[in-house]
Amino acid sequence: MTGTTLKRIAPQLIILAVVLLLNFIVFPDFFSIRFQHGRMFGSVIDVFNRGAPTALLAIGMTLIIATKGIDLSVGAVMAIAGAVAASVVTTGAGWVPAVLAAMAAGLLCGLWNGLLVAIFRVQPIVATLVLMVAGRGVAQLITEGKIMTFLNPGLIHIGAGTVLGIPTPILLWIFMGITVTLIVRRTALGMLIEAIGINEISSRLAGINSRVLLVTVYLISGFCASLAGIVVAADIQGADANNAGLWMELDAILAVVIGGNSLLGGRFSIVASLLGALIIQSVNSVILLSGMPPEFNLVIKALLIIAILFIQSPAVKHAIYLFRASAEPTFKDEPVVKENGAEKESVS
Structure with a gap:
């Protein structure tokens, strides 16, 4: 990780450290980790594990927001994917066909949104709102309006199993985060996405195929x-079309914004968004451990959104710029000194 990257994510690291410290103050055994029955246990492990769905959603949401778009349908897509995985596995098929079918359903939903935005030029908030509303209905049709349970060990392992003692969801979101980050930063894809977010018309004039990138x-x-829908369904060993992924799109957007990514598009950082997801889950944890009502969670998230939007507003940014400009020292002309009888102006 380069020095520039560390400087970029420094605020998120500080916020995460503060929130984790609050958890430690409320619950002194917060950082205690134990290994039992081949699995790691501990409150800090739960933060990384329970934050997996939000982290997975934040990866895709970061790329969309970088193009100056938004995806309000990710919660409904989670419900659809979970319903598809449960319905396939309950027919007697193995967990592999169930997972592949759920992934295909997610890709199909993404293709639908991408075509509406890139080809038919529907505003992203409207295009994804359609699937947000209709998608949950589709999931309910698949499950016939009831919670569809399953006992397939392979599928359950994705949400509740471990690999070398580490919960599978943690490894999954870390793997996805590293993979997507390498793809967008080791190739020109990240730069092209940022170009579309900054100015799509100019990027098209420069020869960038913005439609293909938006669909991508x-x-x-x-x-x-x-993937997030599969993790949630595997964790509860069932598909709940009514509640799976409910309001998760807001957590994903909040994670991206907490990560310092602008809603106006352009430069982005997936690592920062993942830290934002961990911050959200850490806030959830401190509220739970402190015994406060869960409703406080929604209030705190709302306050975080207001604070971040306030900081990102053009008026505040302009005021910060003026303050920095006024705080910078002004260099006056240095005195002229004589050297060997001749006048010589000192050079700074």
């Missing part, structure tokens, strides 16, 4: 949402 980022978002 919505496909990635749909795929990440399907």
